[in-house]
Amino acid sequence: MEISDDEDNVFHIPPAASQLPERLVAMCDFANDVELRGYLHPVIRAIILHFWLAYDHPFVDGNGRSARALFYWAMLRGGFWLFEFISISQALLRSPADYYRAFLLTETDDNDLNYFILHQMRCIETAIQDLHAYLARKSAERRALQEHIRDVGWVNQRQQALLEHALEHAEAKYTFDSHQRSHGISMMTARTDLLILEEKGLLVSRLEGKQRVFRPVSELETLINKAGKTST
Structure with missing residues (x-):
């Protein structure tokens, strides 16, 4: 041919x-x-x-x-x-x-x-x-997102660390227990951290067995950008 x-x-x-x-x-x-x-x-x-x-x-x-x-x-x-x-x-x-x-x-x-x-x-x-060039561009975008997270007035350091992790791992799962162990905090504090993130629309949760499991929302990056710009 x-x-x-x-x-x-x-x-x-x-x-x-x-x-x-x-x-x-x-x-x-x-x-x-x-x-x-x-x-x-x-x-x-x-x-x-x-x-x-x-x-x-x-x-x-x-x-x-x-x-x-x-x-x-x-x-x-x-x-x-x-x-x-x-x-x-x-x-x-x-x-x-x-x-x-x-x-x-x-x-x-x-x-x-x-x-x-x-x-x-x-x-x-x-x-x-x-x-x-792609890696440099993505690194710059990630740094900008981290700055936006820090600019959100109501986010504490533990929530900031979780959100930064969620941006890198879209399929990540978080629980009250895992958050408590990661930061060495009380169960009450862990519950408060995750429930606030869910209330703000950055995480979504559901019961899996007897455990409440939190996941990042699909539009997390967009919402963080908006929240950071609004706070500044």
């Missing part, structure tokens, strides 16, 4: 379908280090696997997604755990023409993979920078 654009410009003609079984076996052997001679860096292997699957184009649809999935698998298998959180897809989507150009240059220059490898390395670098 030819790969072309909307104007019928052909970019790539995959190998014949009759060759696919043999080619896919070879690709799997390469992915799993079968009879590999010498050392090949895991990142280079992952990029080659990306190109290989995209080149062979074994599926009617979803070849690009499958190629990226194979890339992530190889990266994680190679010990690059950070790629659980890194997406090269966004970097590719920003300039798809560069991706196709690198692919075509490789194919038309005697399958010189340097074009594709260099392009993918740039995408990886961009994706890592995007992750750092």
Whole structure:
């Protein structure tokens, strides 16, 4: 099946379908280090696997997604755990023409993979920078939320600690006993802390057996922002 654009410009003609079984076996052997001679860096292997699957184009649809999935698998298998959180897809989507150009240059220059490898390395670098920017942005947002919590006049230090924990753990559960043990306070004080947070709409509770269990509301971040701005 030819790969072309909307104007019928052909970019790539995959190998014949009759060759696919043999080619896919070879690709799997390469992915799993079968009879590999010498050392090949895991990142280079992952990029080659990306190109290989995209080149062979074994599926009617979803070849690009499958190629990226194979890339992530190889990266994680190679010990690059950070790629659980890194997406090269966004970097590719920003300039798809560069991706196709690198692919075509490789194919038309005697399958010189340097074009594709260099392009993918740039995408990886961009994706890592995007992750750092995201983490910095989320850290700034979290610090701002903590400031909003401190700005709420009726929140004591124990309630502040609970709310900060709840923002990081949306599925967290709190009980009178757990709050009492966490802060070394009386049961009456623990009850008062949690019931006030529920009264203010930041926690919601229900009976589970004989125990009242509190959970953060789904819109906790928005409510804290509003409460902090109102108090200031």
